[in-house]
Amino acid sequence: MFSTARRWLRRNKTPIAIGVGVVGAGYVVTQYVLNKINDARERMSSERISKENLRRRFEQNQEDCTFTVLALLPTATTNILEAMNTESITLEIQQMKSTKGVRGGESNGPPPSIADTTLTEEEGRSMASFQSDSGVHASQVVATPSTTSAPSTSEGVQQQQPQQPVTAPKKKSKRQLWDDLTISAITRSFTLIYTLALLAMFTRVQLNLLGRRSYLSSVVALATSTQQATISLENHDDDNADQAYGNDFDTNRKYLTFSWWLLHRGYADIMARVESAVRTVFGSLSPRDLVSFNRFSELTMQVRKLVEGATPQQRQEAEWLKFLLPPRDKEDEVIRESGVLEENPAQQSQGSHSSTASLRRLLDETADLIESPVFSHVLTLLLDAGFSSLVDRKLANEAFEFPAPSEGGILVTDNSELKHTQHILLPKILSVLTRQAHVIGNGVPNEYLQDMEKVRDLEAFAAVVYSSNWQNEVREEGLMDSAVYVEKPSETSSGKSAQADSSVVLADNQQSGLEGAWERAIEKQA
Known part of the structure; x- marks a missing residue:
């Protein structure tokens, strides 16, 4: 066998x-x-997890931007409302009319003005709304220099100025007060819209730049095997701010305090520019004038052209940087005024050079972003949304009483003919604008900010800031000193770049410019 x-x-x-x-x-x-x-599955799974984590981090970053704007806006609103106290002018008009009513009418006097006749009922409504919005009553108005006098007791002063009377200055006429009210009400509401849009843009730039640094730090830490798990969504609570926006807490805190400039200095320059445009466009209007909706919309557009620019080229060349960032010789003043330097004076000498260099890079990149055409384009879209909310919705519904669209977006009646034929008195428009100024600055929820954040290009712009210039960031911060560099283009979703868990993946440098990244983000959204 x-x-x-x-x-x-x-x-x-x-x-x-x-x-x-x-x-x-x-x-x-x-x-x-x-x-x-199996390797391909693991690689695809890790990339999918990384993309999901990046998406979650980016979305969390945008929510942080919204809360930051809502936290900072009341400061600018308070300053603007104090600078242009429309309610005090209204109360002065009301007091003047009340005083005239006590004295009684005179038959041989001039004909009654618009404030004495057709505006009586409307002024009553305006006064009620003004007092409810601002909490200011007639008894709380401080006497102005026009109603009080402070004669000098020094004979030397009287001899030096013999031509100046010691009596009180002449009080403004009712027409002058109405002119002041027109300029103040329109300027204040328009300034708040500009301030809100600029604050939203500036906050997006700041937090997304810091969010990018935080993400790159976590990726490099993972690439150098200092982390055992995949990139996870970090806690963004106040007690973990250093992890949420990078490890250089001192630099990040100083960088974030530069919003102080817009809230305390930049708003005044914006208000001056807007006021000049409003006086040019609305200065010829009288409280007796009847204004149609289309007419007011055209005047508003004229103001915007004077402030922003009449052509696309002029809008791209508009100088917004001086409203958002201080000159270099005033940067230390901003940090000092915000209280950062006074909190830790002992730490100022430690690592001051590296902190200054890192802060300088952040400020320079912020300035480049603000001066880019993309910034002006997105800002114009935000202003379009803000003015549309004020004029096309609030003013149309409350002042002109046009029928509001139904839930499905269908108008009950056609308003196109009413916009041409229906005319209302200017004071009624001013009353709505005065109330809306408080809504723009202190509304909860803030409808104007919500409308601005619905602009899709704002998220695309934030994604560009978050995902662009990664190679320079890593190189300048020295993050690659101990990491293995693996160049690998990554696909994006709505402008967001993904990172693999085992290597540092940077943005494709074929279109490293901001405009190229912006075009890719828009293509992804299309």
């Missing part, structure tokens, strides 16, 4: 060897293919 088996093996030695080789080769190939498939 054994001899028979040996003879059979000798006769079939070659086919058996071939069969064993084929089976062995097939096993090896199968194991190789299975290993490659």
Whole structure:
């Protein structure tokens, strides 16, 4: 039996060897293919997790931007409302009319003005709304220099200025007060819209730049095996701010305090520019004038052209940087006024050079972003949304009483004819604008900010800031000193770049400019 088996093996030695080789080769190939498939699955899974984490971090960053704007806006609103106290002018008009009513009418006097006749009922409504909005009552109005006098007791002063009377300055007429009210009400509401839009843009730039630094730091830490797990969504609570926006807490805190400039200095320059445009456009209007909706919309557009620019080229060249960032010689003043330097004076000498260099890079990149055409384009869209909310919705519904669209967006009646034919008195428009100024600055929820954040290009702009210039960021911050660099273009979703968990993946440098990244983000949204 054994001899028979040996003879059979000798006769079939070659086919058996071939069969064993084929089976062995097939096993090896199968194991190789299975290993490659498993590696591909793990790589795809890790990339999917990284993309999801990046998306969650980006979305969380945008929510932080919204809350930051809502926290900072009341400061600017308070300053603007104090600078242009429309309610005090209204109360002065009301007091003047009340005083005239006590004295009684004179038949030989001039004909009654618009404030004495057709505006009586409307002024009553305006006064009620003004007092409810601002909490200011007639008894709380401080006497102005026009109603009080402070005669000098020094004879020397009287001799030096013999031509100046010691009596009180002449009080403004009712027409002058109405002119002041017109300029104040319109300027204040328009200034708040500009301030809100600029604050939203500036906050997006700041937090997304810091969010980008935080993300790159976490990726590099993972690449150098300092983290055992994949990139996770970090806590963005106040007690974990250093992890949420990078490890250089001192630099980040100083950088974030530069919003102080817009809230305390920049708003005044914006208000001056807006007031000049409003005086040019609305200065010829009288409280007796009847204004149509289309007429007011045209005048508003004229103001915007004077402030922002009449052509696309002029809008791109508009100088917004001086409203958002201080000159270099005043940067230390901003940090000092915000209280950062006074909190830790002992730490100012430690690492001051590196902190200043890092802060300088952040400020320079912020300035480049603000001066870019993309910033002006997105800002124009935000202003379009803000003015549309004020004029096309609030003013149309409350002042002109146009029918509001239904939930499905269908108008009950066509308002196009009413916009041409219906005319209302200017004071009624001013009353709505005065109330809306408080809504723009202190509304909860803030409908104007919500409308601005619905602009899709704002998220695309934030994504560009978050995902662009990663190579320079890593190189300048020295993050790659101990990490292995693996260049690998990553696909984006709505402008957001993904990172692999085992290597540092940077943005494609074929279009490293901001405009190129912006075009890619818009293409992804289309």
